[in-house]
Amino acid sequence: QKEVEQDPGPLSVPEGAIVSLxxxxxxxAFQYFMWYRQYSRKGxxxxxxxxSSGNKEDGxxxxxxxxxxxxxxxxxRDSQPSDSATYLCAMTQNDYKLSFGAGTTVTVRA
Amino acid sequence: xxxxxxxxxxxIIEKRQSVAFWCNPISGHATLYWYQQILGQGPKLLIxxxxxxxxxxxxxxxxxxxxxRLKGVDSTLKIQPAKLEDSAVYLCASRxxxxxxxxxxxxxxxxxxxx
Numbered sequence: 001q002k003e004v005e006q007d008p009g010p011l012s013v014p015e016g017a018i019v020s021l022x023x024x025x026x027x028x029a030f031q032y033f034m035w036y037r038q039y040s041r042k043g044x045x046x047x048x049x050x051x052s053s054g055n056k057e058d059g060x061x062x063x064x065x066x067x068x069x070x071x072x073x074x075x076x077r078d079s080q081p082s083d084s085a086t087y088l089c090a091m092t093q094n095d096y097k098l099s100f101g102a103g104t105t106v107t108v109r110a
Numbered sequence: 111x112x113x114x115x116x117x118x119x120x121x122i123i124e125k126r127q128s129v130a131f132w133c134n135p136i137s138g139h140a141t142l143y144w145y146q147q148i149l150g151q152g153p154k155l156l157i158x159x160x161x162x163x164x165x166x167x168x169x170x171x172x173x174x175x176x177x178x179r180l181k182g183v184d185s186t187l188k189i190q191p192a193k194l195e196d197s198a199v200y201l202c203a204s205r206x207x208x209x210x211x212x213x214x215x216x217x218x219x220x221x222x223x224x225x
Contacts, residue, residue: 004152006152041218041219041221042218042219043114043201043203043216043217043218043219044153044201044216045215045216046213046214088152088153090152096141096205096214097155097158097166098153098155098214100152100153100154101152102150102151102152103150103151103152
């Protein structure tokens with residue numbers, strides 16, 4: 001079993017739709033949870049970063065963490081074509097050695 | 111602020127040949143990472159440097175991969191000899207050591223194709 005499992009996708013949604021992305025993990029020692037966005041032929045860039053269980057909002061993006069279920073989610077509201085990218089979940093204990101999910105590729109259709 | 115620079119962007123070699131990748135991190139960033147990203151997978155850490163010392167190389171295939179970070183700035187990752195399964199994007203990343211909340215910055219990567 002992989003340490004981090006991510007819904008594989010790909011996802012194709014119309015502009016304005018809500019995008020829902022999910023990851024599960026097996027290592028209960030993970031404390032920090034991140035979402036990275038990776039455009040084609042680019043390196044990942046940090047989108048959201050959370051520590052505790054609960055929700056965190058940043059503009060159109062909401063990250064959810066449920067440590068009891070070992071489940072994290074990212075929601076993108078009012079999706080735009082510029083949101084088309086691969087989204088990677090990542091997590092770590094406390095040493096910044098990140099374990100990444102495989103990524104979900106999202107296409108937002110204009 | 112200039113980003114993490116990597117070269118070359120693309121490299122095509124035949125199996126059993128050698129190849130080297132270069133990374134210049136963001137100025138002042140003490141910690142440097144090399145990741146391997148195989149198509150359809152998330153990045154996997156190969157090696158982590160703190161200044162010019164190795165912190166973690168537990169997932170580096172040391173029989174064929176080597177890396178160095180001279181003077182705690184630029185870094186080079188080498189593969190010798192390359193195998194077909196080494197085809198991947200090699201990402202360099204850096205971050206400052208001011209605290210855990212400091213972000214990790216990735217370069218655009220070197221895409222390696224081994225034929």
